[in-house]
Amino acid sequence: xxxxxxxxxxxxxxxxxxxxxxxxxxxxxxxxxxxxxxxxxxxxxxxxxxxxxxxxxxxxxxxxxxxxxxxxxxxxxxxxxxxxxxxxxxxxxxxxxxxxxxxxxxxxxxxxxxxxxxxxxxxxxxxxxxxxxxxxxxxxxxxxxxxxxxxxxxxxxxxxxxxxxxxxxxxxxxxxxxxxxxxxxxxxxxxxxxxx
Amino acid sequence: xxxxxxxxxxxxxxxxxxxxxxxxxxxxxxxxxxxxxxxxxxxxxxxxxxxxxxxxxxxxxxxxxxxxxxxxxxxxxxxxxxxxxxxxxxxxxxxxxxxxxxxxxxxxxxxxxxxxxxxxxxxxxxxxxxxxxxxxxxxxx
Numbered sequence: 417x418x419x420x421x422x423x424x425x426x427x428x429x430x431x432x433x434x435x436x437x438x439x440x441x442x443x444x445x446x447x448x449x450x451x452x453x454x455x456x457x458x459x460x461x462x463x464x465x466x467x468x469x470x471x472x473x474x475x476x477x478x479x480x481x482x483x484x485x486x487x488x489x490x491x492x493x494x495x496x497x498x499x500x501x502x503x504x505x506x507x508x509x510x511x512x513x514x515x516x517x518x519x520x521x522x523x524x525x526x527x528x529x530x531x532x533x534x535x536x537x538x539x540x541x542x543x544x545x546x547x548x549x550x551x552x553x554x555x556x557x558x559x560x561x562x563x564x565x566x567x568x569x570x571x572x573x574x575x576x577x578x579x580x581x582x583x584x585x586x587x588x589x590x591x592x593x594x595x596x597x598x599x600x601x602x603x604x605x606x607x608x609x610x611x612x
Numbered sequence: 613x614x615x616x617x618x619x620x621x622x623x624x625x626x627x628x629x630x631x632x633x634x635x636x637x638x639x640x641x642x643x644x645x646x647x648x649x650x651x652x653x654x655x656x657x658x659x660x661x662x663x664x665x666x667x668x669x670x671x672x673x674x675x676x677x678x679x680x681x682x683x684x685x686x687x688x689x690x691x692x693x694x695x696x697x698x699x700x701x702x703x704x705x706x707x708x709x710x711x712x713x714x715x716x717x718x719x720x721x722x723x724x725x726x727x728x729x730x731x732x733x734x735x736x737x738x739x740x741x742x743x744x745x746x747x748x749x750x751x752x753x
Contacts, residue, residue: 453676462666471667478669482676483683535660542663554664572626573661579628594628598619605653608660612653 434498442489449489452498453482459499459575460506466570467510469559477513481506496584503575503585507567514563528553528611536611560607565600568593621650625658 434455440448460481464474484505485492492501528536531546532553542550554574558566571577571585572593583590605612617640623629624637641648 458666458669461669465667466664479676479679483680486676486680532660532663535663536656538656540659547663547665550660551664551667554661557661569661573658574664574666576662579623579626594623595619597622597626601622601654601657604657608657612656 435494438489438492438494438498442492449486452502456499456502457482460502463503463506463570463575464510466555466558466574467507467563467566468513469555473513477506477509480509484509500581500584503571503577504587507571507585511563511567525610526557526607528608533611536608557604557607561600561603565596565603568596569600569604572597615644615646617644617647618650621647621654625651625654 434452437448437451441452457478460478461474464477464481465471468474468477481502485502488505496504529546529549529552531542531549535542535550558569561569567586568582571582572579577585579590579593582593586593588596617637620629620633620637624634629637637647641651
C-alpha cells in the first residue's frame, strides 16, 4: 500500500498524504488524527480480527491501539510509515489479548467448506458469495498456529506486507520473518494435507 | 529434506529473493520435483489465505475517544486512590507515634487534673449539700 494514497481495503484516499496529516495531528489537531483513524481503522480491524480470532476482541484491540497511538503521537518520529507504526502498536495489543489464550488444539479433523477446498486444490479464485465461508475457514486454521507464526502469516498473506515491513512491525530481523513464515507454512500444510 | 532451495520457496513466492537468487531458484525448479511441489502447495495455501480478505469493521467510527476518556478517568481514579492511601498511611503513622510517646499519658493526666481542679474551684459547695460532701469539696477533713 502506497503511503497515504490508498485506504485500507484498497480504496483510494483523497486529500493529503500521511506525513502532512500526521504533522497536523502532532500539532494538536484532533480532526487530523480522526482522518488517520478513518484511513486505517478497517485495515487495523482486519488484522486484529485474524490475530485474536474474535470480533469483540478485535474491536477492543483496535480501540486500545488508537488510544495508544493518540497518546504516543508526540513521540512518533516518522522513521517508519504511519501504517507500520499503527500495525506495531496493534500487534502488541493483540499479543496482550492472546497471551492469556492457549493455542487451540484440534480434537476433531478440520472440515473446510467447498470454496476453501477448491482454492486449496488449485482453483484460481473463490466466488464473491463464498468469501465469508473462506474467511471463517481461514480464521479457524489460523487459530491453530502459535501467536508468533500467526502474526507473520496474517501480516504477509492477509495484509500483504513485505518482509521488511513485517520485520519493522514485529521488531525482528527480516531473516527471522522468513524462517517463521517457512515454519508456519509447513504447519499449515500439515494441517491441510488432506486438501492439498 | 535434502534440497538446499526448499526452504527458500516461500521467499521466492513472496518476491523477496534478490535477483541472482531468484534466477538460481527458477533454474533449479525445472530439475527438482520436491521444490516444484512445494511451490505449488505454497501458492495454493497463499491463495486460500488471501481469499479471506479483510472483514467489515464492526462499527464506524471506532469509538477510540470514548475509550481514551474511560482510560483517563480510570487513571485519575487510581491517582486519587493512591493519594488517599498515602494520606491515610501518614495519619495512621502519626497517631501510632503519638500513642507510643512516653510522656503522652503524663500530659493527658496533667490536663485532666487541671480540668478537675478548675471544676472544683468553679463549683463552691452549696448550703443544701450534705456536710460530708461540703467538707470534701472544700478539701478539708
